Amino acid sequence: MRVIAIVNQKGGCGKTTTTVNLAGCLAADGAQVLVIDLDPQAHSTMALGVDPEEVEENLYEVLAEPGGSDHLQSVILEVGDNLYVAPSGIVLSALEQKLASERVESRTERLSAAVEKLPSQYDYALIDCPPNVGLLTFNALRAASEVIVPLETSPFAINGVQKLLETIGLLSERIGHEVSVRILPTLYDGRTRYARKILTEIREMFKDMCFDSVIRQNVKLREAVAKGKPIIRYAPSANGAIDYSALAVEVSALDPSLGVAQLPEPEPRVNDPREVVVRYRDPMASDVRIAGDFNGWVPDKGVRSLIESEGQTRIWTKILQLPPGTYQYRYVVDGQWLEDPENPEFAKGSVGGRNSILVVR
Numbered sequence: 001m002r003v004i005a006i007v008n009q010k011g012g013c014g015k016t017t018t019t020v021n022l023a024g025c026l027a028a029d030g031a032q033v034l035v036i037d038l039d040p041q042a043h044s045t046m047a048l049g050v051d052p053e054e055v056e057e058n059l060y061e062v063l064a065e066p067g068g069s070d071h072l073q074s075v076i077l078e079v080g081d082n083l084y085v086a087p088s089g090i091v092l093s094a095l096e097q098k099l100a101s102e103r104v105e106s107r108t109e110r111l112s113a114a115v116e117k118l119p120s121q122y123d124y125a126l127i128d129c130p131p132n133v134g135l136l137t138f139n140a141l142r143a144a145s146e147v148i149v150p151l152e153t154s155p156f157a158i159n160g161v162q163k164l165l166e167t168i169g170l171l172s173e174r175i176g177h178e179v180s181v182r183i184l185p186t187l188y189d190g191r192t193r194y195a196r197k198i199l200t201e202i203r204e205m206f207k208d209m210c211f212d213s214v215i216r217q218n219v220k221l222r223e224a225v226a227k228g229k230p231i232i233r234y235a236p237s238a239n240g241a242i243d244y245s246a247l248a249v250e251v252s253a254l255d256p257s258l259g260v261a262q263l264p265e266p267e268p269r270v271n272d273p274r275e276v277v278v279r280y281r282d283p284m285a286s287d288v289r290i291a292g293d294f295n296g297w298v299p300d301k302g303v304r305s306l307i308e309s310e311g312q313t314r315i316w317t318k319i320l321q322l323p324p325g326t327y328q329y330r331y332v333v334d335g336q337w338l339e340d341p342e343n344p345e346f347a348k349g350s351v352g353g354r355n356s357i358l359v360v361r
């Protein structure tokens, strides 16, 4: 089974439309396709004709309890020929809170554990993600070996995608499985010169990462959602059906064997840089960077960042590559230079205040 997550933290870029209609086209070609609706708004569930309020059990039951991973198959509903949905519901928005006290590893691997236990009947599982990179999206990225990032062909849409790709790369490195990522231009209006220019820019920027298929704006796609059917069933000759069919052909032709085995990491030599991870927790801050003598006191220079949330608290994880030695640093929290509140080791800074101390062995 190929597990493909449809991810973008931006709302309205076509995640749900892509999930449902790619699923519909793959199913129409004879594949057995499961849509996993991870968005508490349950748009995919509804677009496949299921009323989330009428559903007895949804993904919350599967993800919230430790033994829930055995039950994924029992919440799945058949919604058409070869087409199935694991429904969502608003209760999924409570998952983050419910699992807040658990270890990060355990709460992010709920979905992958459940997917692994599915019977071999399905050829594809497509995961529709909510418009943020929180616990649910992390679960999707962990379960998937392929990611599709729908990208609206409009100004500003490209902003933020680079960051998203970094986050995906970082996460896949951390969990030790490779994820192949592809960009899908959506909501394309080929009549405007502006949209054509942006499409060219997207292609130049992402090169091979970009699908050849482009999804044009097509009002029938909106209508199909309201009818609770994939476009290929609702209006098979509409542009939306043509575009998503082309995407289905492209997806099915891609080599699924990208999850290449990871080579074991060599033992670090004495002075090789070590990966050093520090964390800063804060419910109020909106921007947290790290600066120290290791990066010339330039905030976040050469540092990889990951933001997660634990209940109300946001956690900034900073990953540094440092050779053994002793370093001084501060966090730059919304522009203020502060010592690390969780680190008792500090030295007096040359411009007053305290620098925290980091020893790498």
Ligand SMILES: Nc1ncnc2c1ncn2[C@@H]1O[C@H](COP(=O)(O)OP(=O)(O)O)[C@@H](O)[C@H]1O
Pocket: 010, 011, 012, 013, 014, 015, 016, 017, 018, 043, 131, 186, 187, 188, 215, 216, 217, 218, 219, 221, 222, 225
């Ligand atoms: N290619 C398209 N043509 C016309 N409308 C579209 C197209 N793609 C998405 N839409 C509409 O745009 C809105 C947002 O799309 P959606 O797939 O729900 O985005 P997301 O899941 O990323 O929030 C929906 O109303 C959807 O029907």
Ligand SMILES: [Mg+2]
Pocket: 015, 016, 017, 039, 043, 129
């Ligand atoms: Mg959506």
